[in-house]
Structures are given as C-alpha cells and as structure tokens.
Amino acid sequence: MSTSIADILNGKRVLLCVGGGIAAYKALEVVRRLRAAGAEVQVAMTAGAQRFVAPLSFQALSGRTVRTSLWDESAEAAMGHIELARWAQQVLIAPATADLLAKLAHGFAGDLVTTLCLATTAPIAVAPAMNHCMWRHPATRANIALLQQRGVRVIGPEDGLLAEGESGPGRLSEPESIVAALASGSATHGGGRDLAGVRMVVTAGPTYEDLDPVRYLGNRSSGKMGFAIAASAARRGAEVALIAGPVHLDTPVGVQRMNVRSARQMREAVFAAMPADIYVGTAAVADFAPLAIAPQKIKKTAGGEGLKLELVRTPDILAEVAKREDTGLKLVVGFAAETDDVARYAKQKLADKHLDLIVANRVGVPGCGFESDNNAMIAFWPEGEKAFSEAPKARLAEELIDLILERLQA
Numbered sequence: 585m586s587t588s589i590a591d592i593l594n595g596k597r598v599l600l601c602v603g604g605g606i607a608a609y610k611a612l613e614v615v616r617r618l619r620a621a622g623a624e625v626q627v628a629m630t631a632g633a634q635r636f637v638a639p640l641s642f643q644a645l646s647g648r649t650v651r652t653s654l655w656d657e658s659a660e661a662a663m664g665h666i667e668l669a670r671w672a673q674q675v676l677i678a679p680a681t682a683d684l685l686a687k688l689a690h691g692f693a694g695d696l697v698t699t700l701c702l703a704t705t706a707p708i709a710v711a712p713a714m715n716h717c718m719w720r721h722p723a724t725r726a727n728i729a730l731l732q733q734r735g736v737r738v739i740g741p742e743d744g745l746l747a748e749g750e751s752g753p754g755r756l757s758e759p760e761s762i763v764a765a766l767a768s769g770s771a772t773h774g775g776g777r778d779l780a781g782v783r784m785v786v787t788a789g790p791t792y793e794d795l796d797p798v799r800y801l802g803n804r805s806s807g808k809m810g811f812a813i814a815a816s817a818a819r820r821g822a823e824v825a826l827i828a829g830p831v832h833l834d835t836p837v838g839v840q841r842m843n844v845r846s847a848r849q850m851r852e853a854v855f856a857a858m859p860a861d862i863y864v865g866t867a868a869v870a871d872f873a874p875l876a877i878a879p880q881k882i883k884k885t886a887g888g889e890g891l892k893l894e895l896v897r898t899p900d901i902l903a904e905v906a907k908r909e910d911t912g913l914k915l916v917v918g919f920a921a922e923t924d925d926v927a928r929y930a931k932q933k934l935a936d937k938h939l940d941l942i943v944a945n946r947v948g949v950p951g952c953g954f955e956s957d958n959n960a961m962i963a964f965w966p967e968g969e970k971a972f973s974e975a976p977k978a979r980l981a982e983e984l985i986d987l988i989l990e991r992l993q994a
C-alpha cells in the first residue's frame with residue numbers, strides 16, 4: 585500500500601491506555617510517534633502504570649491532561665468517561681499486561697481503563713508485554729483468543745530479552761512497529777480483517793535431512809519471517825496453516841501448525857494442507873538430502889581419512905505447488921535468500937518457477953536475514969518490484985501482506 589502512516593493517522597483520535605508494566609516507558613515513544621503522524625492522543629493510565637511512569641511525562645508529549653481515575657471529578661466534568669470512550673476512533677492498549685487482558689476478555693470494568701474499553705465502540709488494539717511464562721500460560725492464550733474472536737487486534741509481543749533478564753516471547757513490540765501496525769489495521773476494512781475468508785499455507789524454518797540417528801544436514805533459517813507472516817495473516821482474518829521445520833518458536837495465535845523435519849515431510853504436509861488461496865514458501869528447504877539414512881551412527885573410521893556423502897535432490901516444493909494442479913491457488917509467493925546478485929537470481933526464480941511474487945533478501949549481512957529479528961527485502965512480480973527497507977520482521981510481515989493482497993486483487 586503506498587499510503588503513508590501519516591496519511592492514515594493524521595487527525596485520528598487515538599485513546600492510548602497504558603498498563604502497569606515496565607514497558608510503560610516505551611508507551612511515551614508511541615505517543616511521540618502517533619503525534620508525529622498527526623494523530624490526537626488522549627492517554628489514560630492504570631494505577632499500576634502510574635507507578636512506572638509519571639502521568640506528567642505523557643501529558644507533556646500528548647499535549648492533553650492524562651486521565652488516571654474514574655473518580656476524578658474535575659476530569660469527569662471536562663469530559664466524562666463515556667464521552668471519552670465515544671471520542672476515541674481507535675483504542676490502543678500498550679503495554680497490555682496479562683491482568684489487563686484477562687479483565688478485558690471477561691468484561692471487567694472496575695477502573696478507568698477497563699471501563700473505557702467496555703464503553704467504546706472504536707476498534708481496540710492491544711500490544712501485550714509480560715514475562716514469557718505469563719504469555720505462554722493457557723489462561724493468557726485463552727484470553728487472547730477470546731479477544732481476537734471479538735475483533736481485538738493483537739500487536740506482538742516480540743521474542744527477545746525481557747526486563748527480568750530471561751529471554752522469550754513477551755517483549756512489547758517496538759513503538760515504530762506498534763504505530764505501523766495500527767496504521768495498517770486502520771487502513772484496512774473491518775478492523776483489519778481484510779483476509780477474512782482466505783486460506784493461506786505458509787512454510788517456515790529450515791529442513792533437517794538426517795544422515796544417521798544423530799546427525800543431519802540443516803541450515804540457519806530461524807523461521808521468524810514465516811511465523812511473522814502467519815501471525816499477521818491470521819490476525820487479519822485468514823485461515824492459516826503453518827508448516828514448520830525444526831524451530832524454537834511459539835505458534836502464533838489463531839494459526840494451525842504442523843511440525844515437520846525433512847523436505848519430503850514438508851512436501852507431504854503442504855499438499856495435505858491444500859486447497860488454499862495463497863501459498864507463501866518462506867522455508868529454507870534443503871536442496872539435497874542423503875541418498876540413504878544410515879541406521880546406525882556413522883563411525884569416524886567409516887571413510888578412512890575422509891568421508892564421501894552421496895546426496896540426492898529433494899523435491900522442489902515451491903515449483904511443484906506453482907503448477908497449481910488441484911490446489912486452487914490464486915497466488916504463489918516464493919522467497920529467495922541470496923548472498924550475492926540478489927535481484928538477478930530472484931527474477932530468474934520468479935520466471936523459472938512460474939511464481940506470482942518472489943521476495944528476496946540478502947543473507948550473510950550482519951543484523952539482517954537468517955537468525956535475525958530484522959530484515960530488508962525486495963519483492964518482484966512479473967510487472968513490477970517493491971523494496972522494503974530494514975525493519976523488524978513483524979512489521980515487514982504486515983507490509984508484505986498488504987502487497988500480497990494488492991497482487992491478489994490485481
């Protein structure tokens with residue numbers, strides 16, 4: 585979509601509810617970015633949030649008196665909480681704590697923030713932030729699923745280092761990504777459910793080709809890009825089947841996941857998941873697999889001074905899918921990870937494999953591509969191209985889904 589964030593958010597009345605977590609300080613930057621995009625921002629804080637950041641900081645950045653209590657008579661006299669709930673064209677909760685999500689899911693209205701959320705008819709987006717065990721807890725998963733069913737948009741959280749020194753999913757998305765996601769959601773219909781009724785099959789991660797019971801040939805794909813695409817598509821209403829190679833990533837909310845190991849297994853799972861409307865092959869599928877898997881561990885002495893492995897080509901899943909026989913596919917998207925001459929190889933693959941779209945990125949560049957949280961990519965289709973500058977994979981996934989929709993409707 586060529587519309588900019590400022591085009592979408594300019595003049596929009598955003599109610600930002602700040603929850604009580606350490607990530608509350610990042611909400612200051614969210615206000616700054618929303619204001620820079622031309623939005624009017626009214627901040628409301630929970631009691632917990634006020635213990636982390638002073639309301640005055642939000643007041644200075646938003647240019648409006650911050651609302652902190654249901655029982656503040658002078659604030660209520662200026663704009664009652666029901667009036668405020670009606671004023672909002674978009675509600676954003678950042679950070680959304682586990683407690684706040686639980687209250688929202690169950691319709692609690694014991695304080696200002698929860699009351700505003702219950703009283704508003706504006707679309708609600710939540711950007712969760714919490715400890716990774718709390719995020720993974722079945723209670724939180726169920727609350728998130730319930731909120732999503734009701735059309736609440738979930739932005740993040742990201743996987744990474746958490747405030748308590750542990751690592752895992754639970755980091756608040758970066759303010760830049762939150763604002764971009766908010767804009768892309770606002771730009772689409774039905775509160776961001778512009779992929780409703782669409783079935784998408786996504787492959788992600790590496791494949792492992794076993795040599796013997798303990799060794800395999802693999803690659804450094806983390807699966808993050810494919811998981812981000814699956815998450816974004818599900819959030820926007822698609823029915824998503826995610827075929828994942830061996831990765832250490834949580835299943836995105838609302839996504840149906842199948843785990844596989846080898847290229848052969850991935851191929852089987854892909855065809856079992858058909859028919860579909862869109863296929864997105866982000867997986868780094870091995871091109872070669874051992875001719876045979878040794879039943880016992882290959883001994884050091886097996887090959888004398890060296891060891892020759894006989895490898896055979898794996899099935900090219902993408903090329904086979906792109907033939908579209910009995911798949912119902914309307915759009916086939918491939919990925920190309922290249923170390924050099926990215927554009928030339930990508931365009932060649934687009935033509936050779938009869939794809940509708942190919943997304944190329946350069947690997948071997950520090951900070952981008954495999955194993956990284958960021959990426960920079962360029963997409964090609966038969967009549968055009970679009971570059972995506974370096975950004976977190978979650979944000980790129982949103983932009984890529986915009987492009988996929990555009991190509992689907994072209």
Ligand code: C5P
Binds near residue numbers: 870903933
């Ligand atoms: O030709 P290359 O392997 O670089 O193409 C990459 C694209 O092809 C990716 O989308 C990948 O998922 C897909 N692919 C595949 N099956 C293979 C090899 C690659 O689906 N055996």
